[in-house]
Amino acid sequence: MATFKLTISYDGTHFVGWQRQAEGVSIQGLLEEALVPFEGGPVAVHGAGRTDAGVHALGQVASVALTSRHSAHELLRGLNACLPKDVRVVRVEAAAPEFHARFAARSKMYRYWLETAPIASPFHHRYAWHVAQPLDLDAMAAGAAALIGTHDFAAFRSTGSETMDAVRTITRSEIIGDPAGTAVGVDGTALLAYEISGNGFLRHMVRAIVGTLVEIGRGARSVSSIASLLAGGNRGDAGATAPPHGLFLVRVDYD
Amino acid sequence: MATFKLTISYDGTHFVGWQRQAEGVSIQGLLEEALVPFEGGPVAVHGAGRTDAGVHALGQVASVALTSRHSAHELLRGLNACLPKDVRVVRVEAAAPEFHARFAARSKMYRYWLETAPIASPFHHRYAWHVAQPLDLDAMAAGAAALIGTHDFAAFRSTGSETMDAVRTITRSEIIGDPAGTAVGVDGTALLAYEISGNGFLRHMVRAIVGTLVEIGRGARSVSSIASLLAGGNRGDAGATAPPHGLFLVRVDYD
Numbered sequence: 001m002a003t004f005k006l007t008i009s010y011d012g013t014h015f016v017g018w019q020r021q022a023e024g025v026s027i028q029g030l031l032e033e034a035l036v037p038f039e040g041g042p043v044a045v046h047g048a049g050r051t052d053a054g055v056h057a058l059g060q061v062a063s064v065a066l067t068s069r070h071s072a073h074e075l076l077r078g079l080n081a082c083l084p085k086d087v088r089v090v091r092v093e094a095a096a097p098e099f100h101a102r103f104a105a106r107s108k109m110y111r112y113w114l115e116t117a118p119i120a121s122p123f124h125h126r127y128a129w130h131v132a133q134p135l136d137l138d139a140m141a142a143g144a145a146a147l148i149g150t151h152d153f154a155a156f157r158s159t160g161s162e163t164m165d166a167v168r169t170i171t172r173s174e175i176i177g178d179p180a181g182t183a184v185g186v187d188g189t190a191l192l193a194y195e196i197s198g199n200g201f202l203r204h205m206v207r208a209i210v211g212t213l214v215e216i217g218r219g220a221r222s223v224s225s226i227a228s229l230l231a232g233g234n235r236g237d238a239g240a241t242a243p244p245h246g247l248f249l250v251r252v253d254y255d
Numbered sequence: 256m257a258t259f260k261l262t263i264s265y266d267g268t269h270f271v272g273w274q275r276q277a278e279g280v281s282i283q284g285l286l287e288e289a290l291v292p293f294e295g296g297p298v299a300v301h302g303a304g305r306t307d308a309g310v311h312a313l314g315q316v317a318s319v320a321l322t323s324r325h326s327a328h329e330l331l332r333g334l335n336a337c338l339p340k341d342v343r344v345v346r347v348e349a350a351a352p353e354f355h356a357r358f359a360a361r362s363k364m365y366r367y368w369l370e371t372a373p374i375a376s377p378f379h380h381r382y383a384w385h386v387a388q389p390l391d392l393d394a395m396a397a398g399a400a401a402l403i404g405t406h407d408f409a410a411f412r413s414t415g416s417e418t419m420d421a422v423r424t425i426t427r428s429e430i431i432g433d434p435a436g437t438a439v440g441v442d443g444t445a446l447l448a449y450e451i452s453g454n455g456f457l458r459h460m461v462r463a464i465v466g467t468l469v470e471i472g473r474g475a476r477s478v479s480s481i482a483s484l485l486a487g488g489n490r491g492d493a494g495a496t497a498p499p500h501g502l503f504l505v506r507v508d509y510d
Binding site: 010088125 | 266375376380382
């Protein structure tokens with residue numbers, strides 16, 4: 001067996017998410033099917049994180065163990081030759097035999113794009129949440145900073161989550177108001193970014209955080225409410241879950 | 256009658272182009288249909304230029320004369336409320352009664368995006384032509400500059416064009432190798448841009464120019480071949496027509 005680490009970028013618009021579902025096309029399913037001709041039989045691909053339907057990735061990481069003898073370069077070329085253009089394997093590397101993309105992940109970084117122009121760009125509606133009103137970026141930045149540290153994020157977890165422990169450590173949480181050099185779209189429109197890094201994320205956690213920060217930006221919620229939420233709030237106390245299409249899994253880090 | 260000038264931005268991916276066709280959805284058709292409830296009857300919308308299927312626009316301009324009494328602001332809101340998200344009216348202005356978007360246009364600017372990374376970004380495949388090899392940008396810039404001026408562009412016109420006169424004046428023709436501040440995508444990937452402005456463009460002219468410049472960039476054609484093409488070349492002497500999806504009609508200027 002040879003284990004490989006795949007780094008994958010995808011436009012999540014037309015997929016049911018990372019994970020295989022009973023119906024619809026998933027990224028995991030596409031990769032597993034694309035690997036069948038290499039392996040001559042079924043292959044299990046393990047992703048670092050389960051992105052939801054509509055969520056995008058720039059650097060999702062997956063692990064796969066193959067019995068067949070193929071070089072990393074052959075896999076890279078072969079996979080991209082049969083995957084749809086919305087999904088690209090950007091890197092294939094040989095990994096230690098025991099490497100597992102999910103269990104070995106040390107931290108992840110997500111980015112969420114917001115568009116605040118009065119009229120939404122036709123080029124961003126799949127990649128940014130259009131909030132057609134001015135946002136108080138200073139208040140949002142203060143709210144974002146209050147999330148940094150080790151906290152119980154139960155108030156930002158979707159109801160029905162199976163995980164027990166909601167304690168996570170956030171190392172970075174930042175509003176990037178001037179995206180020059182970060183990203184402006186093919187139409188030149190500036191977007192607002194929120195970036196968050198941490199050792200783990202609960203289901204819908206980033207989207208619940210973004211929904212809460214936007215309420216702060218609108219003046220509908222105080223910055224200090226973040227501290228209350230972290231001190232033991234319920235999901236209903238936090239903001240609405242932001243739509244999936246603004247969210248990008250940017251990077252997964254390993255030791 | 257009140258005449259309005261509309262400025263329209265659209266992602267051309269899913270349309271048959273600007274102009275109404277026997278089959279498929281056109282931008283012109285969408286606008287005309289969206290105006291029917293305002294006018295209570297059929298409406299003719301005249302565009303400044305006929306973008307092809309798959310070609311995008313940031314600032315297409317159209318004129319429309321309405322008998323009904325609606326403010327520019329009502330039209331802006333009402334049109335965007337019923338148009339698909341791929342098409343946005345970004346501005347509506349009252350115009351002189353005789354204003355016609357096509358006949359009054361003094362110059363147009365187009366931008367064409369190229370992606371030269373080895374693996375195409377999943378976020379750019381609708382907006383940039385992926386040329387997976389290094390391009391000689393200095394040679395392309397020299398070729399681009401050679402197009403500036405008043406020339407006979409017959410060699411860059413699609414066969415079967417009905418227009419007789421192929422003489423056009425190009426005021427700007429430039430390769431933008433460092434797109435910092437111009438555009439990098441939602442995934443942070445840098446793109447290469449070609450920008451061209453002129454008083455008029457023949458059918459497929461920008462795409463034939465881009466195809467020719469890319470052949471120069473690949474070293475498959477000399478910079479001096481541009482001068483030969485302008486001195487009386489045939490369409491077959493120039494490069495292949497670049498695909499539509501990298502092309503954006505950026506702006507139309509009026510007196």
